[in-house]
Amino acid sequence: MDQKRYAVASKESLIRVFTVPEAPDSTLSKIESEISSNLAGFLNENIAAVEKPLHEIEKDFQSAVIPEEPTFVSAYAQDIMEQLVAHSVHTAAPSFIGHMTSALPHFVLPLSKLMVGLNQNLVKIETSKAFTPLERQVLGMMHHLAYGEDGSFYSKWMHSAKTSLGAFCSGGTVANITALWIARNRLLKADGSFKGIATQGLIAGMLHYGYKGLAVLVSERGHYSLGKTVDLLGIGRDNIIAVATNNDNKVDVQAMRKKAYELQTQGIKVMAIVGVAGTTETGNIDPLLEMANLSKELGCHFHVDAAWGGATLLSQTHRHLLAGIERADSITIDAHKQMYVPMGAGIVLFKDPAATDAIEHHAEYILRKGSKDLGSHTLEGSRPGMAMLVHACLRVIGRKGYEMLIDKGIDKARYFASLIKSDDDFELISEPELCLLTYRYVPKQIKAQIAAADDDTKIDIYASLNRFTASMQKRQREAGRSFVSRTRLTPAQYDHQPTVVFRVVLANPLTSEDILKDILAEQKELAKTDPVFKKYLSKYMR
């Protein structure tokens, strides 16, 4: 607790906080120097290995009253080490392969501090200056990566006051919202006496164009942020149509086409189709070329949500998997996923430099017409200079460096898949197309049992397996040595029934083959003591 408090806050002590840096031997400086010299060691040492239950952690965050008196920085630093850092998630650990957050390159830490110290605001040039051209360059580079326009295109548009080739934002969700906001506004644009949806609203737009409704079509594996988007945009969640996937978790474009024409006959306009390039749950990529053709056929916006998989474009070996993305009207890519940038670096790109006209806005005191302020084309207002960290990674790692990282991740996933397949007690549920796969623990006796069971028994066993998989995933997380995540799919091998599976993402360059073997070994051990599994055994394995 905060024993060490100033008796009374004085103006002098307050000003010191703004003028006098932490002494080199202060608690906070020591923490910082540990982070600088050995981040992995710092995290390993200071994050508690065994999970503390959430309700226990909450006890340290109970008071809703802002403390009246100041606290010494040293006392605060100590509190935060015990109460916060110790009970954080070791996202960088090479054995934590359950999420899309990986280890970070070391150089981003000092650069982040520089970014915070500069405290620029990217909404306008007046508070960002060189950061604005830098961000425009990063957007240009990412645009070139996806669309590959020629030099004259970028000379003309990259630093143009009229537009922006994309937008930086806090993450993939805001990127997706921005893309579909533009799609909606371009569809219901000004026309004759109608001043456009941005000005007159959705209802006036629908009346003017004679649409009974709008719809967005996406694979059933589409990210949940798309549901949020159509809610926000006033289109309604009923009008985001989840189209079935094939057994490889890629959208069935023929089914999408059929659905689109059905909607058309009902007077419902397909506003956009969304391709997923790296589904969150299985890592698969929709047939983007076919979808590009379909969008042309329908005359609708084609958005690609490549939040996770977009970085694959950096690999000459694998970028063919995203063929067709260059025909997308807009693309979402999260640099904080497979581009190894810290949290908070979403990007949306627009094929047509005029796209942002649909959401352009101005104000009296900033974003004046003709200015190069980035804020005239973004959903967000004030924003930090995260683009600098993307810029740094692109330069320091380089295209070829990223290629190695991407290729290595995919190789590792294939290796892990082979481990799983060669072990009778596991079952691969989805093959890795990128570095993501799903699997589950199904001992061979159970496999045999399923093969022999009638339909009712099967459903019963499936339900038990789901409970068992969820229980194991939770216990593995709590043990704190490693982490895989879980999700629910409907795979063919389980008769399209809801199936709980382990999900792993192998982007962390520090995850070794031995770690992968250890994770399977740990799961075998965990199974032996799993209470749900024991119950299962006593029921079925007499």
Next chain:
Amino acid sequence: MDQKRYAVASKESLIRVFTVPEAPDSTLSKIESEISSNLAGFLNENIAAVEKPLHEIEKDFQSAVIPEEPTFVSAYAQDIMEQLVAHSVHTAAPSFIGHMTSALPHFVLPLSKLMVGLNQNLVKIETSKAFTPLERQVLGMMHHLAYGEDGSFYSKWMHSAKTSLGAFCSGGTVANITALWIARNRLLKADGSFKGIATQGLIAGMLHYGYKGLAVLVSERGHYSLGKTVDLLGIGRDNIIAVATNNDNKVDVQAMRKKAYELQTQGIKVMAIVGVAGTTETGNIDPLLEMANLSKELGCHFHVDAAWGGATLLSQTHRHLLAGIERADSITIDAHKQMYVPMGAGIVLFKDPAATDAIEHHAEYILRKGSKDLGSHTLEGSRPGMAMLVHACLRVIGRKGYEMLIDKGIDKARYFASLIKSDDDFELISEPELCLLTYRYVPKQIKAQIAAADDDTKIDIYASLNRFTASMQKRQREAGRSFVSRTRLTPAQYDHQPTVVFRVVLANPLTSEDILKDILAEQKELAKTDPVFKKYLSKYMR
């Protein structure tokens, strides 16, 4: 340029980037140590004093091609110092009083690095653990600051899986969008066979409830993000009604009431009224109590945009200025403005814990029902742990420390206003209610001339003064010693004609009275050599 490149990127060198920290004598480590030991000195020394034109800066950010080969971190660090840092804006400088970004307390720098190193993702507990209870506590503290509910309220709701007392977001714009998204969805909620706007969309909602349109009413001084919000939500910019302010830049509530009833007779439902607590341009606070009464009368949502002024609640001396805010349904506060937190810390608060039901969403792999994942109630998805920096500031500065900072800023603004008023060559345009004021340079001869002029000549002089003020502001910025911003108002003393003014925000605790005197002195000097002013003199002062 990047002379020093790896000839060929090797896997080993790539892995080093993730495992080997920067050597203590490396360029980047030296930069970092300078920042740690003397941030102000670092910024003063490394940010170029004289402005380089934007088109010159852009030359360093021309290529749209991601470099193939990696760059040494040291080479990159050097480039970035020359090309980016040198041409950034010195937002922390005590003489840069034109924007809402101030100097930062020193301790946030090492804490930011800790935050980045931990790289938590606040969308879900699985990737944030203790950060989730911490963020919920900060939201609880801010909620208590504004609404002052009792202990049992916070015990019940602060850590509840069912809801959230607010949402962290990247900034005030997303906060405002979230607030009005909730307002819209609560208004057009599920009812009988209607499943609610979130599900069925805006048009179905309007038909069900029989509204011809929706409107949002706000002062003409409302932030431009509100226009963006109604565009995004499908309501349309025509339906955000800008209500006139009185001469003190506070909204005329009687005019707002009249407008609301007019709309009502046209079948247009007032969805929300928005009070501004600290307008961006003049720093004034709307009569929130009267507005609370009006919202009750109209049965509509009452949102308060206190992005900038909300921190005033931390001062017992001045919080009375925001009386009535405790009756708002939602409140926006930016911690990166008057709470001295780095860029990227927006907050929206909800009076009613059930408010977030209107935008609740779930997914298969995260945000499962019953989880305490913050992501089920936020517009954004993945988000960094910025709440930690707000938590740190609240604890280390304390309520009383903030009070001193707020009070000092307001005192300083009053002092600056008195300087302006006591000098015949300046004119105060808006009195400081908080620490923000506007003024302009109008030498006494011109004042005399205006007083004597006929209406046509007046309009002519006004236009010249506008050009002159804009020119001076630009030249002062380019000279690089100090910075005031400018905006355009329609003050009574200029017959409500568009009037370009200087705008200053005095939140930086390091801005001294001497600096304020120097800024006026510098402006007097600049005026003497101003080309627009010379032209004016040659035309009018023969």
